[in-house]
Amino acid sequence: MPELTLQDARVKIDALDDQIQRLISARARVAQEVARIKQRQGDTGDHYRPSREAEVLRRAMARNSGADGGPLTDEVIARLMREIMSACLSLESPLTVAYLGPEGTYTQAAALKHFGDSVTVRPLGAVDEIFRDVESGAADYGVVPVENSIGGVVTHTLDALVHTKLRICGEVMLPVHHHLLSRETSLASVGTVYAHPQSFAQTRKWLDARMGKAEREVVSSNGEAARIASEKGGAAIAGLPAARLYGLNILASNIEDDPGNTTRFLIIGKQDPSATGEDVTSLVATAHRNQPGALFTLLKPLADAQIDMTRIESRPVRGSPVPDFYFFIDFGGHASDAKSRAVLDQVRANAAFFKILGSYPKAVI
Amino acid sequence: MPELTLQDARVKIDALDDQIQRLISARARVAQEVARIKQRQGDTGDHYRPSREAEVLRRAMARNSGADGGPLTDEVIARLMREIMSACLSLESPLTVAYLGPEGTYTQAAALKHFGDSVTVRPLGAVDEIFRDVESGAADYGVVPVENSIGGVVTHTLDALVHTKLRICGEVMLPVHHHLLSRETSLASVGTVYAHPQSFAQTRKWLDARMGKAEREVVSSNGEAARIASEKGGAAIAGLPAARLYGLNILASNIEDDPGNTTRFLIIGKQDPSATGEDVTSLVATAHRNQPGALFTLLKPLADAQIDMTRIESRPVRGSPVPDFYFFIDFGGHASDAKSRAVLDQVRANAAFFKILGSYPKAVI
Numbered sequence: 146m147p148e149l150t151l152q153d154a155r156v157k158i159d160a161l162d163d164q165i166q167r168l169i170s171a172r173a174r175v176a177q178e179v180a181r182i183k184q185r186q187g188d189t190g191d192h193y194r195p196s197r198e199a200e201v202l203r204r205a206m207a208r209n210s211g212a213d214g215g216p217l218t219d220e221v222i223a224r225l226m227r228e229i230m231s232a233c234l235s236l237e238s239p240l241t242v243a244y245l246g247p248e249g250t251y252t253q254a255a256a257l258k259h260f261g262d263s264v265t266v267r268p269l270g271a272v273d274e275i276f277r278d279v280e281s282g283a284a285d286y287g288v289v290p291v292e293n294s295i296g297g298v299v300t301h302t303l304d305a306l307v308h309t310k311l312r313i314c315g316e317v318m319l320p321v322h323h324h325l326l327s328r329e330t331s332l333a334s335v336g337t338v339y340a341h342p343q344s345f346a347q348t349r350k351w352l353d354a355r356m357g358k359a360e361r362e363v364v365s366s367n368g369e370a371a372r373i374a375s376e377k378g379g380a381a382i383a384g385l386p387a388a389r390l391y392g393l394n395i396l397a398s399n400i401e402d403d404p405g406n407t408t409r410f411l412i413i414g415k416q417d418p419s420a421t422g423e424d425v426t427s428l429v430a431t432a433h434r435n436q437p438g439a440l441f442t443l444l445k446p447l448a449d450a451q452i453d454m455t456r457i458e459s460r461p462v463r464g465s466p467v468p469d470f471y472f473f474i475d476f477g478g479h480a481s482d483a484k485s486r487a488v489l490d491q492v493r494a495n496a497a498f499f500k501i502l503g504s505y506p507k508a509v510i
Numbered sequence: 511m512p513e514l515t516l517q518d519a520r521v522k523i524d525a526l527d528d529q530i531q532r533l534i535s536a537r538a539r540v541a542q543e544v545a546r547i548k549q550r551q552g553d554t555g556d557h558y559r560p561s562r563e564a565e566v567l568r569r570a571m572a573r574n575s576g577a578d579g580g581p582l583t584d585e586v587i588a589r590l591m592r593e594i595m596s597a598c599l600s601l602e603s604p605l606t607v608a609y610l611g612p613e614g615t616y617t618q619a620a621a622l623k624h625f626g627d628s629v630t631v632r633p634l635g636a637v638d639e640i641f642r643d644v645e646s647g648a649a650d651y652g653v654v655p656v657e658n659s660i661g662g663v664v665t666h667t668l669d670a671l672v673h674t675k676l677r678i679c680g681e682v683m684l685p686v687h688h689h690l691l692s693r694e695t696s697l698a699s700v701g702t703v704y705a706h707p708q709s710f711a712q713t714r715k716w717l718d719a720r721m722g723k724a725e726r727e728v729v730s731s732n733g734e735a736a737r738i739a740s741e742k743g744g745a746a747i748a749g750l751p752a753a754r755l756y757g758l759n760i761l762a763s764n765i766e767d768d769p770g771n772t773t774r775f776l777i778i779g780k781q782d783p784s785a786t787g788e789d790v791t792s793l794v795a796t797a798h799r800n801q802p803g804a805l806f807t808l809l810k811p812l813a814d815a816q817i818d819m820t821r822i823e824s825r826p827v828r829g830s831p832v833p834d835f836y837f838f839i840d841f842g843g844h845a846s847d848a849k850s851r852a853v854l855d856q857v858r859a860n861a862a863f864f865k866i867l868g869s870y871p872k873a874v875i
Contacts, residue, residue, distance in 0.1 A: 158541075168529050170580020172530070173580045209535070213531075222531065225593060266754060389631060
């Protein structure tokens, strides 16, 4: 860029803002037109399309690393484009999204990341309330945590997925950072550390090395840990939202053992997103119990077709007289493509219980 | 717009998104260039300019109601443009903003409305902590509530303004809606209503008419009211953030007696914003005590110059042996314009104590 003066730069920015806003308004008008087309076609449901949104964001990411890319990070670009989409979509049909509250939790952050700010949110107290809320229509979509890269799966969510009529229609990946929060100003003053069991699991090495002598007390959530530390003293392991919420000092930042620590959330709803070319299919199945190598038989069709299995988790079947397990399987592909369909048919044929939980776009960022 | 198909509409939106993102990236590059220019000029402070930001948003509002305006509301357009500005500014210099916490409060909403999402926030427990944080440099700016259109002034803020070296460098107006929140599902089941005294003041008529028999119990904040209602039963008067935070039902919406109910917040910092043509000047003065008609003498220069006085509040001077008052006066104009300067000189000449608290852009929306 040639030598600019501050005045030149401001004139340039004003001109850019003019154009940006004109285009955002034009986009909003097209969104209204889309709503009218759908109305004429008798399509009066919600107008959120997970596949379409994923495609729009993937384009944005591709542009940001391409020739026209700019200095803003992919995260910031995704957030800005998401907010513009969210504002335009709310002109078509305002969405209600239920998530695992209270505010300040990672699930709230995931809901905002996925749906933007122009939605009505319903923070609820438990995972099964979120399923009920979406089933009853009180919310259009729900956001539930399902898996953490160190601490493992969120069992309530898996259990609810087995029995619900809802579909998984999206996933959100959220990088998670843990901090040690306290009213104290030094590590040495901390006698007890409060945390959710998963947070302890994710910071074990750091705690052993730096806080080996402190008591560890398990509590029900990160937010609860922070509240206790703010009232009773000691320290909590939690994220920045909790530090803000309770005005605690950050004694140590990013204490997670694995810096690539992410939490995965699922979007649950009533629709089946169409294929985008980068999709995930989730299923749950049980093997026939009285067959030796039953799990092997169940998985063989996936292996044979060289399908990329991204996750397998087992959960005991409650109330079963003999040990029996639900297997939760994720693989890359969409239930509507020929290869996946053939494999799903074979898995179904070998299973005692079989259910497709959803085919949905892979998380964009 | 001519008859479009959904496919046409999507192609159009993709093309618009391409252009929007290219322009946002271009804007970010100019912001980086601005940072480099300032660095060469030895200007290494924060690069937030309240006057410039107000001008940018005023242009955005004018565009939205002009020929190129679109279907998005002024509020939504202001939020989107604010977020784009905020993201670009954070490339120049990341800002830290202290505000009156906890999360879910109106002051947090005011901070986000004014600074956007790309800032580091510090929620603090008391107004004077925010002043200290900005004075010490721990935060670049502070956001404090100062006035509510029904419930009156926030006295801690006025008291702190008298003694601080900081300047007022902006104001934020936030429409405030009160709701009746409860675990119960009907008004009839509510025996006690919890609220901050200002919230009671703002909903008195509604409460008298609809909840005449319920006990009213004063608590320290709206958030505290909601927490109590979520734990002990009864109902709280609070905003949507608190309903979300504690997962309470909304038994009645917008119960404020005056639907134009707004809260005013001040941005405090170390800079003196330049004039924008639509500015407010705030001052505090005491009259000479032993003169009859002292307040009249103090205000006369403003009246004579036909200056638009938008606010006057009095606060007792603590520790004074005889009754004495600080008068907080706001008027339309900037301390640097000739007319205001002349008037300020006259007020100063008549005052026992005189201090300009700041000249800053009038709130845009």
